[in-house]
Amino acid sequence: MRAVLFEEFGGRPEVVTVPDPVAPPGGVVVRVAATGLCRSDWHGWRGHDPDIRVPHVPGHEFAGVVASVGPGVTRVRAGDRVTAPFVYGCGRCPVCLAGQHQVCPHQSQPGFTRWGSFAEYVVVDNAEVNLVPLPDEVDFRVAAALGCRFATAFRAVVAQGRVAAGEWVAVFGCGGVGLSAVMIAAASGARVVAVDVSDQALAMARDCGATRTVDASDRADPAAVAAAVREATGGGAHLSLDALGSHDTCAAALRGLRRQGRHVQVGLLPAVLGPPPLPMDLVIGHELEIRGSHGMAAHAYPELLGLITGGVLEPARLVTRSITLDEAPEALATLDRPGAPGIRLIEL
Structure with a gap:
């Protein structure tokens, strides 16, 4: 797959070809349709996050279609339209069982603890508790803006x-x-x-x-x-x-x-x-x-999605620019500079 990769903190990110990911047990691979550019990605690139190991692919808010499922996944299937929070809870610990997946002590995070969504494919761990099905009325551009911001x-x-x-x-x-x-x-x-x-x-x-x-x-x-x-x-x-x-x-x-x-x-x-x-x-x-406040668990998304499909909230109005994957390295490296307001997306 094509992906944005940096090999040292603060070093020039580049679009390169890397091996396609494989769905792990309990997880899925999502074909990325759109992914957001967030200041948190810039912090990661600069080396401000201790969980990141280089070489690394950033990106943590995305939407797309399930491409493949790993062993043990039964509630989702290839072809499902989905998004996911930027914190993957384990779904098994006392914190997750209390519904607080966003602060799971065993969490993983795309773009931080594992390779992220500035790529054609991204892995979602513990998919049955972390994937969010998307209503047909919510397009991928809007859904990609939900995962973090x-x-x-x-x-x-x-x-x-x-x-x-x-x-x-x-x-x-x-x-x-x-x-x-x-x-x-x-x-x-x-x-x-x-x-x-x-x-x-x-x-x-x-x-x-x-x-x-x-x-x-x-x-x-x-x-x-x-x-x-x-x-x-x-x-x-x-x-x-x-x-x-x-x-x-x-x-x-x-x-x-x-x-x-x-x-x-x-x-x-x-x-x-x-x-x-x-x-x-x-x-x-x-x-x-x-x-x-550290994100939002997948099980809490239906209330938000209902307000969006009902027209009460209009996140689409915040998406002001879309770029290609080839434009992403420069955009990532300049996220700390003043720019046009709103949310920028990478569309694949």
């Missing part, structure tokens, strides 16, 4: 953030995850303030339902950004989400909360950045709540 945002806003109608939600960083969070929070009846340094991203956030925006490009101090959020929300957000993942956005998101507010950290804060300086005095004094 949209599904992660959905769980972050709805389950971890416990959003309620009428609340103020502050979203820091209006990339793919952030714009997804804006759309989901607005569809939940919340009032959303979006924070970014890009006029284009803020305009798209307004199109996705943000009622207020804060341009952080002229506010170098996180405290100043937080003050603007508190002013825009009449005293602070009830719920904040750092969808970018930086020391500054994390601190500003916490400082922008009202008393007893809730913060969900979605954007990665890799160890290479060092520990973020958080305002723990406010966490204590204002009784703030901090949670993480």
Whole structure:
């Protein structure tokens, strides 16, 4: 198969021919139709993830058709249209049996612990608990955007953030995850303030339902950004989400909360950045709540897919560009640079 491969961290990725994968016991091979370009892929390429071993094929959000099934797989068959979360739970441990596959201690991850979806084929481990059947109404482009960014945002806003109608939600960083969070929070009846340094991203956030925006490009101090959020929300957000993942956005998101507010950290804060300086005095004094959000288990997808097929959520509006596999190496290497807002996909 053709795949994007890098042989050293930060080294030039290239499209090469590698052996086709074989479906393992309990797993399947999926023929990739579309796969997303995510900042997490850039972190992996730069060597920020300790689970990656080179040479490596990145890519962790995808959709396609089951090409072959391994021994022991009975619930899916070749030809089924599917997607999968970016965390494969084992399905057997106490954490998975409690329904929390996204934090399984025995998890595997495409594009991180194993080769990923910047390729013509990708393996899904423990397929019967990790594959998500796709309704005919959901095309592969939309489904590929769900595996990480949209599904992660959905769980972050709805389950971890416990959003309620009428609340103020502050979203820091209006990339793919952030714009997804804006759309989901607005569809939940919340009032959303979006924070970014890009006029284009803020305009798209307004199109996705943000009622207020804060341009952080002229506010170098996180405290100043937080003050603007508190002013825009009449005293602070009830719920904040750092969808970018930086020391500054994390601190500003916490400082922008009202008393007893809730913060969900979605954007990665890799160890290479060092520990973020958080305002723990406010966490204590204002009784703030901090949670993480790490994807969404396959069994939780039907609710999300129902909202998409029902027209309540429209992730297709976030897909702004598609590229070929041959264009993917350059796109991967430049994911840390400002670009057009929305979600980019590789179509195969």
